[in-house]
Amino acid sequence: MVKAGTSKAGTKGVARPERERQIVDIAGRVFAEHGYAGTSLTAVAEQAGISKPLIYNYFGSKEGLFAACLTCAGEVLVEVIERTARLGLVGQQRAVVTLDQFYAALEPRPWMWRVFRDPTMPATPEIAAQHDQYARRMHAVGVEGVRELLHLAGNDDPLDASAMTAVWVNVFDALVTWWIDHPGESRASMTARTIRLSGAVFGPMETAPPVGPAFD
Amino acid sequence: MVKAGTSKAGTKGVARPERERQIVDIAGRVFAEHGYAGTSLTAVAEQAGISKPLIYNYFGSKEGLFAACLTCAGEVLVEVIERTARLGLVGQQRAVVTLDQFYAALEPRPWMWRVFRDPTMPATPEIAAQHDQYARRMHAVGVEGVRELLHLAGNDDPLDASAMTAVWVNVFDALVTWWIDHPGESRASMTARTIRLSGAVFGPMETAPPVGPAFD
């Protein structure tokens, strides 16, 4: 033994699963703020109050840590969008309710959205495949709604539907990002704002949408 | 002298201003693809067919090179948006014409948009101030148009206008990014698509917009 008592090694009584959740949450925040490429694991470890090797112990690599964050984000976001789609709403109502559900899901962890859309995420096949899987499922739901809208306007061009879906996703992005930049706003006030803006653009809705808790 | 004739040093007959433009153009492309944080100047130099010290000679640092790209992008984009605003169009027409002008401006250098919105750009005060300056001017123009739209709907909330502007900017972003991802599309086909989508969402326009060359 060397100078017993001076070393700070040794368990702190935190079990692995809890510590992993903790690290993913911190890392997600840092990834969201600086992007994958701009993030150093030293900084993450510092923020999390632990040492770098522990991260490697649990996640294997920087990419592995990002993959964990991506899985966390992807699962939540896909779940929300697919569940909301099953409500069977259409048009403006569908849009507003989906946004409201997103706000609810992102309220505790706003970093999820940024991580999912990080343009600097690693370009490896593993990450790409993982991201693609979630993106496809979300895109499929989005395209379905968009195609219906375009069809009503007499447009069945698949490229138009693709572009329109991109627009729609970015509208989400704008509102979520705006929300992150205005931390004073609650989920409720964001949803109210969404309804006002939607009304200003498309005209007011006939019936109030069934906005409620995240899980009905 | 050491082994005269084997060295590859010496001018290649390219004047500094031209070489600078060249480097900015290449660097812009690389920054756009990998983000500032993910880009190495060695790679840029390689792509440009020159050596790294020349970049440092002309731009001082990696940040300086990025600043040059940002200036280039910011000037062009602000000029487009302010000039288009002066046309005095409103509503749907204004939106479509602005987008068309953006497509025209970005056709030769699509990287400008990505560089301007790079989330990994250096967080130094200099860069932040520079970016802010351009962003403010663009936002101001956007907010002006948006406020009018909202006012017509009886909404004068400044926060609503701010959020709506963010949405509007991201709609741009979506279409430009979609375009970058679909290199087969020309500016003309993008504008046509924009008009179709705008019509599907807001209803067809009464009068055709005056879409023309970048400079009238």
Place this chain on the structure above:
DNA sequence: AGTAAGTGACTTCTGGGTAAGTTACCATGG
């Protein structure tokens, strides 16, 4: 000859990743 354009070969430092060890918890057997 003077200067602008240009480079090879360095130094330095950051950040991903690792080896080897330290400490606390927890089961057992006495």
Place this chain on the structure above:
DNA sequence: CCATGGTAACTTACCCAGAAGTCACTTACT
């Protein structure tokens, strides 16, 4: 109730590739 060893949680101190940044030098044009 206490020693004792096994394991899981943790750290310090390091390696090393690659990228930022620099220096001394060379070549071509005028």
